[in-house]
Amino acid sequence: MPLFSWTSALATGVQLIDDDHHVLIDRLNVVLEALSQGRANAMISTALNDLVTYTQEHFAREESEMQRINYSGIDAHKAEHAQLIKQVNDLKAQLDAGSKIDRMALYNFLTRWLKNHILHVDMKLAQALRESLTH
Ligand SMILES: [Fe+2]
Numbered sequence: 001m002p003l004f005s006w007t008s009a010l011a012t013g014v015q016l017i018d019d020d021h022h023v024l025i026d027r028l029n030v031v032l033e034a035l036s037q038g039r040a041n042a043m044i045s046t047a048l049n050d051l052v053t054y055t056q057e058h059f060a061r062e063e064s065e066m067q068r069i070n071y072s073g074i075d076a077h078k079a080e081h082a083q084l085i086k087q088v089n090d091l092k093a094q095l096d097a098g099s100k101i102d103r104m105a106l107y108n109f110l111t112r113w114l115k116n117h118i119l120h121v122d123m124k125l126a127q128a129l130r131e132s133l134t135h
């Protein structure tokens, strides 16, 4: 299972967001590495915890930017953030309970979510933030 690599297609052009996304990808890769190396549930859970902690900080920064510019897509964007945190916390609870999880499914879920969210949701926010600078 390859790690998640940054490509220029993921750059939103808003420094605050792109800087955060680099850190996010580093944390995600710790989880992906633990998954692909067949590490114990506890280790995956700890890595997921680090990922969730930073993800929540990042989401809060994006959301305060949305509020600052009165972003029209704020509700839908915040809903996607909340949904992800809930899904990852549910998975973490399963791991912590000692359940056997489908590691490939978790790997695919996390990598697809981040890629799709950046490309389709964060990109729109970045565009609005850039436009707000010219007004
Ligand atoms: Fe976002």
Ligand SMILES: [Fe+2]
Pocket (backbone or CB within 6 Å): 017, 021, 058, 062, 118, 122
């Ligand atoms: Fe983001």
